[in-house]
Amino acid sequence: MSNYHIKHLEEYYQVYRKSVRNPELFWEEVAEEHFLWHKKWDNVLSWDFKKPEVKWFEGAKLNITENCIDRHLHTRGNRTAILFEPNNPEEPAQHISYSQLHARVNQMANVLKSKGIKKGDRVCIYLPMIPELAVAVLACARIGAIHSVVFAGFSSTALSTRINDCGAKMVITSDGSYRGDKTIDLKGIVDKALDDCPGVNCVLVVNRINGEINMKSGRDYWIQPLLDKSSSDFPAEIMDAEDPLFILYTSGSTGKPKGMLHTTAGYMVYTAYTFKNVFQYKQDDVYWCTADIGWITGHSYIIYGPLLNGATSVMFEGVPHYPDFGRFWEIVEKHKVNQFYTAPTAIRALAKQHLDFVEKRDLSSLKVLGTVGEPINEEAWHWYNDNVGKKKCPIVDTWWQTETGGIMITPIPFATPTKPTYATLPFIGIQPVLMDENGAEIHGNQVDGRLCIKFPWPSIARSIWGDHQRFKDTYFSAFENMYFTGDGALRDEVGYYRITGRVDDVIIVSGHNLGTAPIEDAINEHPAVAESAVVGFPHDVKGNALYGFVILKETGEGRVQDNVRKEINQIITEHIGPIAKLDKIQFTSGLPKTRSGKIMRRILRKIAARDAENLGDISTLLNPEVVDEIKGSAM
Ligand code: WTA
Numbered sequence: 001m002s003n004y005h006i007k008h009l010e011e012y013y014q015v016y017r018k019s020v021r022n023p024e025l026f027w028e029e030v031a032e033e034h035f036l037w038h039k040k041w042d043n044v045l046s047w048d049f050k051k052p053e054v055k056w057f058e059g060a061k062l063n064i065t066e067n068c069i070d071r072h073l074h075t076r077g078n079r080t081a082i083l084f085e086p087n088n089p090e091e092p093a094q095h096i097s098y099s100q101l102h103a104r105v106n107q108m109a110n111v112l113k114s115k116g117i118k119k120g121d122r123v124c125i126y127l128p129m130i131p132e133l134a135v136a137v138l139a140c141a142r143i144g145a146i147h148s149v150v151f152a153g154f155s156s157t158a159l160s161t162r163i164n165d166c167g168a169k170m171v172i173t174s175d176g177s178y179r180g181d182k183t184i185d186l187k188g189i190v191d192k193a194l195d196d197c198p199g200v201n202c203v204l205v206v207n208r209i210n211g212e213i214n215m216k217s218g219r220d221y222w223i224q225p226l227l228d229k230s231s232s233d234f235p236a237e238i239m240d241a242e243d244p245l246f247i248l249y250t251s252g253s254t255g256k257p258k259g260m261l262h263t264t265a266g267y268m269v270y271t272a273y274t275f276k277n278v279f280q281y282k283q284d285d286v287y288w289c290t291a292d293i294g295w296i297t298g299h300s301y302i303i304y305g306p307l308l309n310g311a312t313s314v315m316f317e318g319v320p321h322y323p324d325f326g327r328f329w330e331i332v333e334k335h336k337v338n339q340f341y342t343a344p345t346a347i348r349a350l351a352k353q354h355l356d357f358v359e360k361r362d363l364s365s366l367k368v369l370g371t372v373g374e375p376i377n378e379e380a381w382h383w384y385n386d387n388v389g390k391k392k393c394p395i396v397d398t399w400w401q402t403e404t405g406g407i408m409i410t411p412i413p414f415a416t417p418t419k420p421t422y423a424t425l426p427f428i429g430i431q432p433v434l435m436d437e438n439g440a441e442i443h444g445n446q447v448d449g450r451l452c453i454k455f456p457w458p459s460i461a462r463s464i465w466g467d468h469q470r471f472k473d474t475y476f477s478a479f480e481n482m483y484f485t486g487d488g489a490l491r492d493e494v495g496y497y498r499i500t501g502r503v504d505d506v507i508i509v510s511g512h513n514l515g516t517a518p519i520e521d522a523i524n525e526h527p528a529v530a531e532s533a534v535v536g537f538p539h540d541v542k543g544n545a546l547y548g549f550v551i552l553k554e555t556g557e558g559r560v561q562d563n564v565r566k567e568i569n570q571i572i573t574e575h576i577g578p579i580a581k582l583d584k585i586q587f588t589s590g591l592p593k594t595r596s597g598k599i600m601r602r603i604l605r606k607i608a609a610r611d612a613e614n615l616g617d618i619s620t621l622l623n624p625e626v627v628d629e630i631k632g633s634a635m
Contacts, residue, residue, distance in 0.1 A: 151294025266458030275305030405459025
């Protein structure tokens with residue numbers, strides 16, 4: 001297909017114009033080629049952002065795993081699909097070919113079936129970055145079960161909330177995980193979570209660390225013996241285009257996490273098409289995305305997008321600093337990685353280390369570098385460009401979201417001239433707009449506003465599991481007939497977009513989205529705490545760190561306060577996970593509030609950022625006097 005692989009800027013504009021002039025025709029053409037359909041669609045697109053309802057390729061029948069795996073067996077069966085690099089560099093890497101992946105996914109699907117899982121059931125996957133994670137995801141898709149992967153850094157409370165919200169019947173986990181020089185007792189966390197999850201009747205356990213664990217009889221099973229006796233054939237369940245593929249939780253500014261629901265055909269077409277173009281993947285390239293499959297980046301660009309293209313996708317179990325800060329570059333050299341996709345927070349952490357870690361490695365295989373998850377600052381961009389890409393590899397700063405399923409704003413390598421800190425131009429088919437606070441579209445260039453998308457694309461989330469009203473309220477109510485992203489952005493003189501950050505109460509810490517409300521709820525569980533407010537403040541590695549303002553029921557001595565600080569972070573770790581711990585905790589006698597009782601986070605954010613000189617008019621506050629107190633003892 002001529003428009004499948006964009007090679008220069010003019011071609012981008014040409015294809016882009018075509019894609020927005022007649023989106024149905026455009027996406028139909030993409031879908032016609034390169035995919036295996038049991039039946040083609042009756043209708044390409046129907047949509048109504050007011051309901052909201054979006055349907056792509058309605059009437060089509062397919063199974064996404066046949067497109068990820070079976071379709072490549074004749075041509076590329078012996079090529080590596082998943083290249084697994086273990087946490088410990090001494091442990092050999094595993095090259096799992098497309099044929100082997102086919103057999104393993106089918107065996108796993110047979111195991112799931114033997115344990116009663118069928119089309120439409122939800123399966124929670126709580127695994128480290130080991131091949132079984134990808135195999136489990138694909139096995140669910142093969143059988144038509146809806147996978148809900150939970151990042152294995154989340155606590156037992158966070159896990160049980162997600163299991164119960166989606167009504168999962170089964171959990172797939174491991175005895176434990178390796179993380180640098182530590183091991184983590186994953187099964188222990190699952191056991192604790194399941195005390196609150198009466199709906200789970202089966203737990204499949206991968207042996208990763210030979211850990212001493214409890215196996216509850218009649219519920220828990222080691223997975224390997226079951227796989228060993230399973231057939232490596234499994235006829236894929238034929239799914240409708242709009243059948244659910246997965247649920248993935250993301251933090252909201254209020255309340256419990258949102259289970260974003262993605263469906264089958266549109267997600268497939270869009271992740272395949274973006275992967276090919278954004279990374280300019282060529283046959284036999286080795287592609288590495290360092291994300292965890294617990295996040296959307298891992299779903300779309302470690303598993304689905306790459307496999308749909310018959311690519312070799314590296315899956316790394318470890319962390320960037322183990323055994324030392326050179327690990328990423330060692331892996332790039334070892335596996336001759338061609339496309340490398342990571343997060344600004346990792347780049348900033350690595351840029352702080354001795355350059356020798358980078359310079360002693362041969363990185364000449366690299367062709368394209370990517371970044372995702374949060375705004376990349378100029379310094380990190382240049383460090384990445386100069387030292388990793390040696391100024392020869394275009395950096396694709398890809399903006400997108402769990403909700404969007406795939407990359408939305410990005411340069412196309414070798415076509416779009418890059419500009420540090422700019423995600424640049426909308427991807428093919430994507431129609432971004434900037435809106436002002438009164439709901440009017442801001443036209444022209446050199447403007448900033450709230451980033452919305454005005455036309456559906458194939459991989460847009462279809463709902464929030466079990467709460468369509470919340471889906472509507474969160475994304476389709478702020479602006480009429482628009483999908484609202486929650487981000488602010490500016491558009492420069494040539495139409496390039498720069499994402500300026502969240503405009504709601506979601507804070508991105510080391511690339512992880514965290515809602516303030518659940519963290520405040522956790523803090524308020526501490527018996528000594530009366531009220532709290534959490535804001536983000538700039539941090540040179542994590543992007544943002546968390547600052548908590550806490551009112552105690554009784555002010556204690558310094559030592560008592562220190563203990564409370566520790567205990568608050570313990571509670572947060574138990575409720576959410578260590579990623580949500582506060583860097584700073586300031587005790588105060590009050591929080592600045594509006595007359596209607598709403599906490600003025602804007603003021604707290606400025607104080608936390610040490611930018612409290614100009615707080616604007618605070619005289620309308622209910623309690624302006626607390627502002628001086630808070631400023632006076634800011635940390
Ligand atoms: C932020 C990750 C600036 C943004 C794929 C978005 C970015 C949120 C970028 C979604 C980028 C993601 N530049 N900000 N290139 N990419 N973001 O759901 O605030 O984990 O709304 O999806 O990350 O995070 P999520």
